[in-house]
Amino acid sequence: MNHPLQRLLVGVAAAAALVATACSGSSSTPSATVTKSETQTRVSPTVIASTSTTAPTIGSPTATGSGTTGATGIAAVRVKVSANTASAAEIQAALQANGVPNPANWTREVIEYRPYPAEDANLTKLRQNLAKYNPGPGVVNDIVTALKP
Amino acid sequence: MDAPIEGERGAASVLRRALLALSAIALAGTTVELVIGRHWDGLTQVIPFAAITVASIALSMIATARSRTSLRIAQGLCAVVLIASALGVWKHVAGNEESGSLDQRFAATWESTPAPRRWWLAVSGGVGPAPPLAPGVLAETALMLLAATLRHPASRPE
Numbered sequence: 001m002n003h004p005l006q007r008l009l010v011g012v013a014a015a016a017a018l019v020a021t022a023c024s025g026s027s028s029t030p031s032a033t034v035t036k037s038e039t040q041t042r043v044s045p046t047v048i049a050s051t052s053t054t055a056p057t058i059g060s061p062t063a064t065g066s067g068t069t070g071a072t073g074i075a076a077v078r079v080k081v082s083a084n085t086a087s088a089a090e091i092q093a094a095l096q097a098n099g100v101p102n103p104a105n106w107t108r109e110v111i112e113y114r115p116y117p118a119e120d121a122n123l124t125k126l127r128q129n130l131a132k133y134n135p136g137p138g139v140v141n142d143i144v145t146a147l148k149p
Numbered sequence: 150m151d152a153p154i155e156g157e158r159g160a161a162s163v164l165r166r167a168l169l170a171l172s173a174i175a176l177a178g179t180t181v182e183l184v185i186g187r188h189w190d191g192l193t194q195v196i197p198f199a200a201i202t203v204a205s206i207a208l209s210m211i212a213t214a215r216s217r218t219s220l221r222i223a224q225g226l227c228a229v230v231l232i233a234s235a236l237g238v239w240k241h242v243a244g245n246e247e248s249g250s251l252d253q254r255f256a257a258t259w260e261s262t263p264a265p266r267r268w269w270l271a272v273s274g275g276v277g278p279a280p281p282l283a284p285g286v287l288a289e290t291a292l293m294l295l296a297a298t299l300r301h302p303a304s305r306p307e
Contacts, residue, residue, distance in 0.1 A: 102250050109251070113190050129190075132278035136253035 080148040083116050083126060091147070098146040101136070106143055109133065118149045161300050168297040169212055175290045176201050176208070182283075193240060200233035200287050207294050214303040224298055230291040237284025242268070245277025252276050 081094045088107050095103035113129045123144045130140045180201055188194050207226035214220050246267055250259040255276060259267065270276040298304065 101256060105247070105250055109248070133248050133251040134253055135251055136256065139253075 234288035245271035
């Protein structure tokens with residue numbers, strides 16, 4: 001043990017153990033940080049999307065919304081317009097705000113298949129009719145998300 | 150001389166009844182098809198039901214006609230059904246053409262696609278949800294009914 005080489009080996013082993021402990025301890029901390037970061041990343045787009053959704057329908061008599069507060073403190077309002085009673089302009093604005101491609105043409109189809117059962121919040125009738133047009137993936141969901149019966 | 154004429158009249162009568170029977174079957178089948186497809190979203194989608202009603206009235210009038218006036222009215226009703234059928238074909242094809250931009254296969258290119266290509270896709274069922282020539286079955290029925298009025302006994306001069 002008194003050999004310098006032995007001392008060096010012991011020292012290296014102790015240092016390695018210390019580093020390993022430090023790394024294992026720090027590995028949990030970044031993990032928590034990543035999770036927090038991911039949460040923020042998920043929240044932020046929702047806030048932005050929700051905020052932009054409100055823009056075209058502000059002042060609309062048929063638009064209703066519920067206020068929530070996001071992680072950054074920005075008020076997030078998700079607004080749905082009525083597929084049964086909203087005007088074409090209101091529906092088109094809601095679809096556009098929800099990122100639906102060709103909102104004007106989809107608005108025409110939404111109006112064409114009126115009326116929709118008031119008790120069907122999922123707008124099944126609309127979904128079935130829109131699916132016949134072979135829309136892109138997610139388009140029908142984006143449309144229905146912007147509407148209520 | 151009378152026997153061949155009578156035979157011809159008998160054959161014409163059989164053919165007339167056959168045309169009326171085929172028309173009735175076509176009208177019943179079309180009604181079932183429309184009901185199954187829930188073809189009643191909006192006023193324009195109710196038009197074929199009205200056309201079927203008109204064609205049914207025409208069929209009854211031809212089957213029971215005793216005067217030329219009845220036949221003329223029935224022929225007029227058949228003309229109305231023909232027009233409704235043509236309108237239906239146009240509505241289906243135009244609807245398909247309008248919906249091309251909603252189809253994920255054509256969404257990016259539909260507006261720049263040449264008009265003849267777009268209309269061909271709409272007519273041939275390549276795009277859109279509506280069966281383009283399905284309303285034509287009403288035109289076929291109307292033509293069968295019109296054929297049933299040819300040499301109809303009630304059309305002979307008194």
